[in-house]
Amino acid sequence: MPNLSTQTHPCGACDFYADSVWKPVASCSVSILSRGFSRKNLGIGHPLYHQEDENRGVFCVSKGLIALRTNHHNGSSTLLRLAYPGDIIGFRSFLENRPHRTEARALLASRVCTVARRDAQKVVQGNPSILARLASRCISEIDRNHDRIIAAATTSNKQRLTDILLRLMKVHGEPVGERLRMQLPLSRSDLADLIGVQPETMSRLFTRIRTDGDIQVSGREIQMLVDPSLRRSGHG
Amino acid sequence: MPNLSTQTHPCGACDFYADSVWKPVASCSVSILSRGFSRKNLGIGHPLYHQEDENRGVFCVSKGLIALRTNHHNGSSTLLRLAYPGDIIGFRSFLENRPHRTEARALLASRVCTVARRDAQKVVQGNPSILARLASRCISEIDRNHDRIIAAATTSNKQRLTDILLRLMKVHGEPVGERLRMQLPLSRSDLADLIGVQPETMSRLFTRIRTDGDIQVSGREIQMLVDPSLRRSGHG
DNA sequence: CGGCAGTTTGAGGTACGTCAAGAATAGTGG
DNA sequence: CCACTATTCTTGACGTACCTCAAACTGCCG
Numbered sequence: 001m002p003n004l005s006t007q008t009h010p011c012g013a014c015d016f017y018a019d020s021v022w023k024p025v026a027s028c029s030v031s032i033l034s035r036g037f038s039r040k041n042l043g044i045g046h047p048l049y050h051q052e053d054e055n056r057g058v059f060c061v062s063k064g065l066i067a068l069r070t071n072h073h074n075g076s077s078t079l080l081r082l083a084y085p086g087d088i089i090g091f092r093s094f095l096e097n098r099p100h101r102t103e104a105r106a107l108l109a110s111r112v113c114t115v116a117r118r119d120a121q122k123v124v125q126g127n128p129s130i131l132a133r134l135a136s137r138c139i140s141e142i143d144r145n146h147d148r149i150i151a152a153a154t155t156s157n158k159q160r161l162t163d164i165l166l167r168l169m170k171v172h173g174e175p176v177g178e179r180l181r182m183q184l185p186l187s188r189s190d191l192a193d194l195i196g197v198q199p200e201t202m203s204r205l206f207t208r209i210r211t212d213g214d215i216q217v218s219g220r221e222i223q224m225l226v227d228p229s230l231r232r233s234g235h236g
Numbered sequence: 237m238p239n240l241s242t243q244t245h246p247c248g249a250c251d252f253y254a255d256s257v258w259k260p261v262a263s264c265s266v267s268i269l270s271r272g273f274s275r276k277n278l279g280i281g282h283p284l285y286h287q288e289d290e291n292r293g294v295f296c297v298s299k300g301l302i303a304l305r306t307n308h309h310n311g312s313s314t315l316l317r318l319a320y321p322g323d324i325i326g327f328r329s330f331l332e333n334r335p336h337r338t339e340a341r342a343l344l345a346s347r348v349c350t351v352a353r354r355d356a357q358k359v360v361q362g363n364p365s366i367l368a369r370l371a372s373r374c375i376s377e378i379d380r381n382h383d384r385i386i387a388a389a390t391t392s393n394k395q396r397l398t399d400i401l402l403r404l405m406k407v408h409g410e411p412v413g414e415r416l417r418m419q420l421p422l423s424r425s426d427l428a429d430l431i432g433v434q435p436e437t438m439s440r441l442f443t444r445i446r447t448d449g450d451i452q453v454s455g456r457e458i459q460m461l462v463d464p465s466l467r468r469s470g471h472g
Numbered sequence: 473c474g475g476c477a478g479t480t481t482g483a484g485g486t487a488c489g490t491c492a493a494g495a496a497t498a499g500t501g502g
Numbered sequence: 503c504c505a506c507t508a509t510t511c512t513t514g515a516c517g518t519a520c521c522t523c524a525a526a527c528t529g530c531c532g
Contacts, residue, residue: 070386078386092375095368101382128364131371132331138374139328145381146337150306150314152388153432157519188479196389201520203480219479219529393487424511437488439512455497455511 036119064110272355300346
């Protein structure tokens with residue numbers, strides 16, 4: 001039975017507490033936050049929510065990797081975002097009170113913290129600075145989207161794939177001698193959905209990257225030098 | 237000399253007052269809002285702000301059409317948004333307290349209302365529901381960006397240009413007999429920057445659309461049937 | 473051993489980028 | 503009103519990259 005007056009913040013022990021959207025929750029509201037708080041483990045491939053689902057709250061990735069994807073009528077899909085620990089997802093449907101427009105699915109074994117919709121609304125109403133932090137997350141998403149739109153318009157698909165591999169390596173890579181190695185958390189199809197090409201083209205892009213020699217590719221295992229000075233390769 | 241207690245809302249006479257982000261301003265804060273409020277006319281091609289400029293406030297388009305564009309190092313540029321009356325622009329740099337990442341420039345003779353940065357901050361702090369409305373505008377921008385990313389990945393450039401022309405016609409078109417006619421507010425280069433192709437390709441896309449026969453093109457003058465059932469043409 | 477999903481490879485068609493030149497348009501000044 | 507210029511737009515030619523359909527291959531699991 002928790003003591004309401006001294007109740008600890010549910011995110012207090014989280015690595016990302018300093019930047020948590022829930023950090024500004026005042027002590028008197030911590031009990032509401034705690035009431036709506038729950039944690040959930042997701043195995044690889046398991047969904048957190050589906051497209052068109054009603055919003056159940058605000059989700060925060062605590063561990064692993066979540067893919068946000070929209071499925072199209074013709075069966076294809078587009079990968080819109082990779083959500084890492086510390087990232088908030090589901091905030092659009094929460095703030096606009098509408099169904100999800102993307103599905104969220106674990107690419108790696110993941111852990112997600114949820115603040116149930118009703119309680120999240122109460123806490124946000126009682127503390128505007130949470131809304132300010134949510135707005136900041138919105139703006140980060142806008143920035144990411146703009147970067148992606150610009151990259152799609154100005155950069156070759158091969159270069160964009162290289163950029164993605166470098167970014168993934170920074171997060172997932174582990175040093176092996178003077179190299180970095182990672183197990184790709186994404187299938188070729190997922191990468192194709194991320195770049196916006198067909199799976200066959202993605203396969204051919206890997207062929208071209210492999211023959212360039214800077215990046216070693218063997219199935220989902222990727223290796224490269226620790227500090228690859230390969231941002232040069234032009235827009236081909 | 238305005239009577240502070242009964243001061244009228246500066247947006248009160250605006251057509252978009254019902255959805256204005258400043259509508260929730262309480263009567264006691266109207267004086268602050270009014271203090272920071274100014275209106276400005278922009279001739280065609282004139283800038284509202286430049287890329288890298290410090291934020292001067294929150295801007296609301298009152299009349300005309302504003303293009304938000306990012307210029308790249310190599311001299312090219314990408315058109316990220318067309319802002320119409322009622323739209324808020326410059327909110328990212330305002331909320332995040334950072335320089336603009338886009339430039340804003342009038343495509344048509346325009347009028348823009350500004351709430352100066354310092355006063356806007358005060359008013360927002362005093363009324364969280366304004367922040368909620370700003371967040372809602374952020375989400376609209378995210379939705380637009382997602383639609384664009386999806387369209388770029390799944391739709392042919394010819395179809396995307398057709399979609400843009402239809403959307404522009406809804407706003408700018410005027411009936412002439414059983415047809416709609418408009419003067420394109422965008423140059424071929426601007427449209428190329430919007431779709432993400434080269435100007436030469438944009439010219440060829442127009443050639444192909446013209447030969448399809450559903451849309452008549454003559455320079456910047458576009459005509460089509462009032463209710464064109466031409467959403468059919470596939471992804472060719 | 474036999475499926476099965478994910479991936480790769482091949483062949484042919486289409487569309488886009490690039491460089492280049494030419495045509496149309498708008499703006500300017502006489 | 504015309505001539506002139508600058509800009510914008512169009513067209514051509516050629517190489518590259520992507521899409522589509524198809525088939526073969528891989529690893530994995532039953």
